[in-house]
Amino acid sequence: MRSDHARLNTGRLMPLLGLGTYSSSNDRETTQNAIKMALKMGYKHFDTAKIYGSEPALGGAIMEAITEGLMEREDIFVTSKLWSSDHHDPLSALNQSLQNLGLEYVDLYLVHWPVGFKPWAVYPIPNEEDFDKMDMEATWAGMEKCLGLGLCKAIGVSNFSTTKLQRLLDFASIRPAVNQVEMHPMWRQNKLRKFCGEHKIHVSAYMPLGGPGNLWGSTAIVRDPIIQSIAHKHKATPAQVALRWSMQNGASVIVKSFNEDRMWENKGALDLKLDDYDMLNIEKLQERKIMRGDHLINNTTSPYRRIEDLWDDEI
Template sequence: MRSDQVRLNCGITIPMVGFGTYSYQNDRKTTEEAVHMALKMGYRHFDTAKIYGSEAALGNALKEAFDNGSVVDREDVFITSKLWSADHHDPVSALTNTLKKLGMEYVDMYLVHWPVKLKPWASYPVPNEEDYEKLDLESTWAAMEKCLDLGLCRGIGVSNFSSKKIQHLVDFASVPPAINQVEMHPMWRQEKLREICEDHKVHVSAYSPLGGPGNAWGSTAVVEHPVIQSIARKHRATPAQVALKWGLSKGSSVIVKSFNGERMKENKAAFDITLDTVDIKEIDKLEEWKLMRGEFLCNHTTSPYKSIQQLWDGEI
């Protein structure tokens, strides 16, 4: 196995640096151009979701590359997509629709996007008061396992699950989750969650590994932190590379999201820098600050979560 990949508990390997396609600002053409550029730079893991609106653009760009034959074949690429909260009632149909948009026969990984169930019509990012339903995770997960049995995906996992929710899931799952994709960066280190996931051989994949700069809820606090900048100067690297390498050093894959060519190169090169023990210890002492707090799922009387503490089971 290559050093830039990790083997999951379901037996497949995932590239450690992934390319995120979430971006409401960008049109389909911009996304397709970014994916083509990413492929040429060596990115082989592509992350999307129904709610991102990028599945069709990602699929079209990948198919063009496959048909070209000179860059990659389907088996060279790892594709992750996610079950939106309004589709818990029928994950098989949801994944089938995702595959139609992608123009693919399967995805490599299918994740439950949030531990939240919404009414079937709620196909938008921020739910309304009347949109919530009671989450029956056992039924949702049984349908996710069916997606796996039908060959619609090669692995199944979750996103935005706390330690308690991971423990609950592995207690009843016939097939344990292969991945938990969560916010993780030098200022939100997920130490407890990483330990629980390691105990159950669940791979932690980091979204917003730079703190989500450019997102409405994100911040430049990570890359602007004096400790991160000091370590970057020491290694003649960029602050972004230091932040990404920190995540990689913890055994997590990182999902980077930039459509800027220079930043895409910079992010990909993070794998090649080396942080020493002192660097890691300094980063592990930073103050913590969770950025994607999920208030939008806690501000309705019908939501199962009355506070962000409930959503994250006190891990915030």
């Protein structure tokens, strides 16, 4: 197997380095140009979602690249996600995403969050009246139908704890191929990674650098003295060290940057090799979850009254 890919439990290969396409500020043209630049650099894995609003830009960039003969559709791995307002009908939601993308299938379709919203709540931060009951068994049956119809090549989840994964495995006819979660040297997900490894569920890391540049993000990882020392030792950058740590722990990484120099820098993590001493030193870092999901907590309509309920005390 190629060292820059992971093999999913479906047998398909997933590139370890993915480009996140979410942006709260960039327009379609800016996003599409950045994705086209990434394609020319050799990026093969692109992560989008209905709620990101970037599906049309991603699809446009892919179609341009294919038209220009830069690649075939089969060369690209596309991930999209089921938004919380669409749990009642994953098939219709995926068909809409495919229409937005201009594609016949996505390579991976994920349940974005383990929470349901009313159909009108097509925005990231719900109001108190937007929460709805979620029947995960029915949702997963819809996801399995999407897979059976060939509209996606693999299905999975995002932001699921080990407890929620176990509940899903208890009734799923097809187990998830991927769980996409926050993971980085300061939130190492040891328990979750062990569970996923035992059940052949691939872990994909979002915010692998801590989300610097986002309103909710942190620069603590790349500024940490241990990370910086390891980077100096290997003549690498702190970002490359952080990304490589996730990869060497068997995870793929979804990293968001539309800056050309940063995109090249992030790609350089594929060529880095950390030694056992580096990995042990990173285990010493104090852990802190950054994307806590506080927007999903309230005392009346949400199924989660405390942040610990959302993550099943795995926080």
